[in-house]
Amino acid sequence: MPNEHFVVPPHWEWYILLYFFFAGISGGAFVIGTMLRLWGHPTDAAASRLAFIISFPLLLICPIFLILDLGQPVRFWHMLVDSSSGTPVFKAYSPMSLGVWGLTLFGLFSFVMFLAAVGEGGYLRWRVLADAGGLVNSVLGKAFMVIGAIFGLFVAAYTGVLLAVSNQPVWSDTWTLGGLFLASGLSGAAASILLLSHRRREAAVTDGKLMEADRYFIVLELVLIVLFLITLGGLVSKVLGGGWIILWLVVLIGTLVPLVAEWRPRLVRQLPPVLVPVLVLVGVLALRAVIIFSAQA
C-alpha cells in the first residue's frame, strides 16, 4: 500500500524532462557502441563509431539543462565541491549527488571514445586521433569501453532512481523507474543510431542487428511499464487519469508500432525509413514526460 505523505511538488519540469531524455540516449548509445565492439562483426565498427559520436554531444547538452533548472545556476559547482572547505561533496545515498559524479566521470569516457571514434573513422586526420582510434580494438581499449559502459548504464538509469528516492506520490511508490528509464534510454539510443545510419552505407549494414536489439529493449520497457502501473496500486489513476492518457497513447504508439514494424521487416520497407526511429524517440520523451508531470500535477 502506498505511503501517505503531504508533500509539495519540486516543480521539476521541461529542463529536467529534456535532461532525462538526453542522458538516457547518451548513456544508452555508449552501451550499444561498446556491445557492438565487443560482440559484433568487424563490419559493425561503423555503427559502433556512430554510437560513440552520438553519445558525447548529447551528453554535453545535459549539464546545460541541469544548470538552467537550478534556482542559483552559478552555484552548480556546489554539487561537486563544498563551497566553504573546498573538499569534494559526495553522498552515496543521494542519487542526485551520485548522479552528478556519475555524469562527470561518464563525460570523461564519452569524450575519449568520441575522439577515438572520430580518429578511427578518419573524420579528422590528426595523428593523435588516429592513434587513439587504433587503441579501440586493443584489450586496454575494450576494458576502457566496458568501464565507460557501466557509467553509461548508470547515467541512463539513475534518473529513475532519483525520482524514486523522494517522498512524492507515484515516484516513491514504485521500484521500477530506474530499470524503466534504462530500458527506454537504450531503445531511444538504438533508434538514434538507426536514424543516422540510414545515410551511411557502411553503418547501415548493422541496421538489422540494431532493430533486433531495439525489439528486445522495447519488450523490456513494456514489461517494466506494466510493473510500474501494478506497483502504483490505487495511485494508478493519478498517472492514467485526465489528459495523461494521451501521453500514454503516444508511449504505446512509440513502442508497439516499432515493435511490430521491426518484427516484420516487410512492413519496415513500406514505411519511410525515419518513421520508426522517430516514433521510438517520441515515445521515450512521452514516457518521461508523463511520469515527471503527472506525479506533480
Place this chain on the structure above:
Amino acid sequence: MAQQVGFFTDVTLCIGCKACEVACKEWNGLPNNPLEFRGSYDNTGQLDHANWRHVRFVEEPTKNPDKPIAWSMMSDVCKHCANASCLEVCPTDAIVRTEFDTVFIQQDVCNGCRDCIAACPYGVIGFNSNTGTAQKCTFCYDRLQNNLKPACATACPTQSIKFGPLDEMRQTAAKRLDTLHAQGMSEARIYGDKEYGGLHALFLLTDKPETYSLPSTESAVLPSRNNIPGYLTATITAVFAALAGLIAFRRRGESKP
C-alpha cells in the same frame, strides 16, 4: 554540542489567532501573503518559503445538528526531524544539523535544485524564486544563538506552542496527554516521538495524524528506502539488456559489407 531543543504544540490550547505566524514573519522578514479568500479562516494555506508557521484550521463534520462543524486548530511548522529526509537527499550539503540538533538550510550554499522539496514528507520547504533557494523554518537559529526563545513560541498567547530542551518538552507532552486521557479525551495522542527518529516539533493531537495532514507512523519513511530496490531493478534490467545485446549483436557471419 549545545542542548537539544524542541517545540511542543498542543492543539487543544490553540485558538487560531495566528500570532505565531505574524511573529515569525516579523522576526524573519518574510513577505506578506497575497489577499485571497480560500473559503476558510485558514487564509495562509500551507507552509512554504514565505510561511514558516501555518495555523491549520481543520474543519471536520460532526453528528451534532447544532454544531455541524468541529474546528481544531494546529500551528504547523518544520518538524526538524532527527532523521531528516531533506538533509538526507541534499546534494550540496546546504542542509545541515545545528548545534541545537535542528535542521538548517544554509542560504549561501543552496543552489535551488529542489531535491529537498521532493523529499520532505510534510511539505514544509518552499522555493523562493527571488533568492533562487529553498527556504523553511530556521527554528529562529539566530535567536537560539542569543539564548532567546523562537519568535512563535514567544508570541503564542495561550501557551499552545511551548519551547524548551527536547527532553523537557517530551515530559511536558506526556503529562499533558495523561491529563487529557484522565478527562476522557481518549483520542488524544502525541505525534513526533517515534516518527523519523523523533521530531523536534512534538504535537498533541486530538485525532489521527492524517486529519492534520501529517503522515502516520507507518508512512513516516525516508527517501533512501528506495535506493536499493531502485538500483537493483536497474541492475537486473542492465543484465537483461546486455543479454539482448549479446543475442542481437553476436557474430553470426552474415554481416557482410
